[in-house]
Amino acid sequence: MPPAKKRTRSYDSAKIRAAVLAQFGNVREAVVGLTAEQLALPTALGDWTVRELVSHLAMAVESVNRTIELSAELSTQQPATTPVTTSIPTAFTPVLPLLRWPFVTADLAPDISRDVKAVAASASPDELFERTAGRIAALLPATPDDRVITTRVGAMRLGDFLVTRTVELIVHTNDLNRAVAGLGVPYDRQALAACTRLLADALAVKAPGASTEVRIPPYAVVQCVEGPRHTRGTPPNVVETDPLTWIRLATGRTTWREALDAAHVSASGERADLGGLLPLMR
Structure with a gap:
């Protein structure tokens, strides 16, 4: 849990x-x-x-x-x-x-x-x-x-x-x-902003940490995943996507691989693979 x-x-x-x-x-x-x-x-x-x-x-x-x-x-x-x-x-x-x-x-x-x-x-x-x-x-x-x-x-x-x-x-x-x-x-x-933020915060609850920054402009930015804590400059592990793609990922409407292949998600860094953490809910 x-x-x-x-x-x-x-x-x-x-x-x-x-x-x-x-x-x-x-x-x-x-x-x-x-x-x-x-x-x-x-x-x-x-x-x-x-x-x-x-x-x-x-x-x-x-x-x-x-x-x-x-x-x-x-x-x-x-x-x-x-x-x-x-x-x-x-x-x-x-x-x-x-x-x-x-x-x-x-x-x-x-x-x-x-x-x-x-x-x-x-x-x-x-x-x-x-x-x-x-x-x-x-x-x-x-x-x-x-x-x-x-x-x-x-x-x-x-x-x-x-x-x-x-x-x-x-x-x-x-x-x-x-x-x-x-x-x-x-x-x-x-409504879209609140939905995006709640699901982003749920990811940070599921995978607590500060090694990876997940950006969902213009509504949410959260840090998650255990590992070295980022303090300044460009984070070493960054995930970025749009609100609707994030919502589909978080609720199992699309998979991490499908979103990557369609270029709906950008992910850089060794701790930027969120596939094992998604979906958050169905």
Whole structure:
């Protein structure tokens, strides 16, 4: 299990909230125009069709609504002395740090896939997005970032959970764009930045050190990998790539060798091979 002792980057609450809503809006606008034939297209995500992928994008934001509602409901029911073993978040409940989130999602894939298929069969994409948009507009503004909520991976602070939503939205927007030729759903700049930074910081958690500098302009620079620490001048081990390539590498959408062969990554130095560290999550 990767160590989690890296200091967590701070994120601007207003920007993250706006980014989640903006990227959700970008996807919603594109989904309205999808035909039945396009919704039936395959994706690179196992047996998911575009319809199921789109449903998952709506669910990524609907999960914010559900956790807010659940936390509000439980807070009114919770007794003054709740046992620590309960699933209801309390002051004593261990809260999952943001940088642990990328490493604890893989085991959820079967449950998520089951839920996605059920939701996709229950309503049209337009209905899902309209319902989710109305609910988050009512719920999110009244809920503070420090509210502890119950998620699939355990208790998290709402502010941290919203940062993870930028990853879900950006990664799966990219999946959607690759599945539907010419769709071109835009990437909100703040959402893309937050997604890139969280996954870059996750690499530094997985491979702590300062011998290699990973550059993902214009959003992130991190140092990682054990070895001689670089202090000045040009680092001896440098990796550089663009945000979308980095996100595809970090989530297993492309391999290190494929990115190198396509010249989407430059890597120099004996400790600049990140192939053995990727992907970080799937």
